[in-house]
Amino acid sequence: MSAKDLSAFLANAQTASGPAPVALQGLIAQVAEVCASIATLVAGGALSGALGSRGTENVQGEVQKELDVISNDLLLNGLHGSPNLSGMASEEMDDIHPTAEQGPYLLLFDPLDGSSNIDVNVSIGTIFSVLPAKGGAPKTEHFLQPGSAQVAAGYVVYGPQTTLVLTLGAGVFVFTLDPASKAWLQVAENVRIAADTKEFAINMSNMRHWAQPVRAYIDDCLAGKEGPRGKDFNMRWVASMVADVHRIVSRGGVFMYPWDKREPGKPGKLRLMYEGNPMSFVVEQAGGRSIAGDAGRMLDVQPTQLHQRVAVILGSANEVTAIEGYA
Ligand code: P6P
Numbered sequence: 001m002s003a004k005d006l007s008a009f010l011a012n013a014q015t016a017s018g019p020a021p022v023a024l025q026g027l028i029a030q031v032a033e034v035c036a037s038i039a040t041l042v043a044g045g046a047l048s049g050a051l052g053s054r055g056t057e058n059v060q061g062e063v064q065k066e067l068d069v070i071s072n073d074l075l076l077n078g079l080h081g082s083p084n085l086s087g088m089a090s091e092e093m094d095d096i097h098p099t100a101e102q103g104p105y106l107l108l109f110d111p112l113d114g115s116s117n118i119d120v121n122v123s124i125g126t127i128f129s130v131l132p133a134k135g136g137a138p139k140t141e142h143f144l145q146p147g148s149a150q151v152a153a154g155y156v157v158y159g160p161q162t163t164l165v166l167t168l169g170a171g172v173f174v175f176t177l178d179p180a181s182k183a184w185l186q187v188a189e190n191v192r193i194a195a196d197t198k199e200f201a202i203n204m205s206n207m208r209h210w211a212q213p214v215r216a217y218i219d220d221c222l223a224g225k226e227g228p229r230g231k232d233f234n235m236r237w238v239a240s241m242v243a244d245v246h247r248i249v250s251r252g253g254v255f256m257y258p259w260d261k262r263e264p265g266k267p268g269k270l271r272l273m274y275e276g277n278p279m280s281f282v283v284e285q286a287g288g289r290s291i292a293g294d295a296g297r298m299l300d301v302q303p304t305q306l307h308q309r310v311a312v313i314l315g316s317a318n319e320v321t322a323i324e325g326y327a
Helices: 006-011 022-048 066-079 115-120 204-209 212-222 241-251 272-285 317-324
Strands: 053-057 063-065 085-090 105-113 124-132 152-158 162-167 172-177 184-188 199-201 254-257 289-291 312-315
Touching (some): 006 022, 006 172, 006 184, 022 066, 022 105, 022 152, 022 162, 022 172, 063 115, 066 085, 066 105, 066 115, 066 124, 085 272, 105 115, 105 272, 115 124, 124 272, 162 241, 199 241, 204 212, 241 254, 241 272, 241 312, 272 312, 289 317, 312 317
Parallel strands (some): 199 254
Antiparallel strands (some): 124 152, 289 312
């Protein structure tokens, strides 16, 4: 496949309901442009003053890394004037951010996912989700749309390569940031996730906190080919959702961050609106499955709060189905 650039792709891109609207093309191009500047900061590490903690906390109660705040500011500043947006929401901000114009879309993002990996040079990323605006000045409730309402979603992995994985609702497409030209060049199209896998991703140190069905599933995987699954499994856990999901998009696998009893009142650690939903849209568009633990299809979850958390089980369709069988 000849490596055409992102703008050429967008000009001919399809959505679930036909050619991509010009406003959506423009928004994706703007998001990608900001992510290219985040990539430069990430690549500079300590040289760009982007490491370490800011010493502040976000709405999640998590200590913010310098790069969390810098990335968030870059997205806000880079997109505030976009004619394609009415508002933005971020993991790093308590409330929504109305933009300068009342454009047709809402943008939600985790500006820098995997922060704990920033200072140790392990892949991190930006996750984004695009919803239709509701018209007029944006309100929080306008953002509370189920994942099935997304018109686009994707992520950027800041790793050995800087890679953008994007869906507009008609397949999954991959672009690599050319270090020389800073252009996003397409490297894959219509990516498909293998339906079966021998690889699971979960933080095993939480085992004692899991619900019994999750424990039973992992025990059966660990039993290997002599066990009920009849095959040996491998395990990966980068502790960076973007990196773990990208591995699954690339070679199959299943990712799990289930409910656990450390915070029994919360369904899980990860956030629905800017982690669970965008990643699930990409995974489903690549032929995978994604469920909100035992709460059914992720993209059907009706949000009630902007920063609500969710259990996440996603990846190879047949493996997710196998996990459902343990409920
Ligand atoms: P744990 C990163 O902080 C994150 O939000 C996801 O990117 C990642 O999958 C998860 O949390 C890692 O959580 O508990 O293993 O550190």
